Amino acid sequence: MKIVIAPDSFKESLSALEVANEIEAGFKHRLPDAEYLKVPVADGGEGTVQSMVDATNGHLVELEVCGPLGQAVKAHYGILGTEGGTHSPRTAVIEMAAASGLHHVSPALRNPRLTTSYGTGELIVDAMERGIRHFIIGLGGSATNDGGAGMAKALGAKLLDSTGLEISPGGAALAALATLDCSQLHPALAECHFEVACDVDNPLCGERGASAVFGPQKGATEEMVAELDAALGHFADILAQSGFEDKRLQSGAGAAGGMGLGVMAFLDAELRPGIDIVMQAVGLDAKLEGAALV
Secondary structure: OEEEEOOOOEOOOEOHHHHHHHHHHHHHHHOOOOEEEEOOOOOOOOOHHHHHHHHHOOEEEEEEEEOOOOOEEEEEEEEOOOOOOOOOOOEEEEEHHHHHEHHHOOHHHOOOOOOOOHHHHHHHHHHHHOOOOEEEEEOOOEOOOOOOHHHHHHOOOEEEOOOOOEOOOOOHHHHHOOEEEOOOOOHHHHHOEEEEEOOOOOOOOOOOOHHHHHOHHHOOOHHHHHHHHHHHHHHHHHHHHOOOOOOOOOOOOOHHHHHHHHHHHHOOOEEEOHHHHHHHHOOHHHHHOOOOEO
């Protein structure tokens, strides 16, 4: 009898693999001769990197990057292994929250006017420079509301004000953006394919937008929400004027403080439900074949 064990993690308690190990141990008391196949999974949020690394026998890469408020933080991403799945063996899995997450900012200091996604861009650059060309990126848990502008800076974009100076980090500074120069984007970007796990359908702006829906949990007051919403709208205007397709109304554009729009613009990314990306990458369908119980 084949039994497939494919749990998500138990938040702040056990990783998906640890959950699978415990389930297996329990079942073995009653069914010691069964064949057990453990496939840790996730939905694109917290725990996705660890689950996918465990499921494919991959490994983690740890490095120090720029945190949401410009401080140095320790972050990591995963490089998938070759065990099962339909992915390339050179696939990086990145959780935006690892570098740009709310957990890196104490409650008293949370201010989405100032926080940046620069560190997430640094993770992408590090992986590209290791030869990675296929990426899976999980949105969610971010401390930012900068539309992915910080990430774009880390990738080589120049975001300039009317005097030709770089704008400051953070969502509020987008209001000063006058010129977007993408001529020095990292050359490897043209060779990369990005899949982005996104489980919200919010547009960029408005009452269902990034600032109004997610801003308050990141420290935004009512006045900040209005300011940030206008700044993201201006950012979208500049992107459109710079030749990018205007996707501010697209489902998911407002995810992770507008990072949904940023990954579509700068990474030409495809937004998909997280669980679909993970199940495909770990090859869950094939592993279910012949199972008596899942």
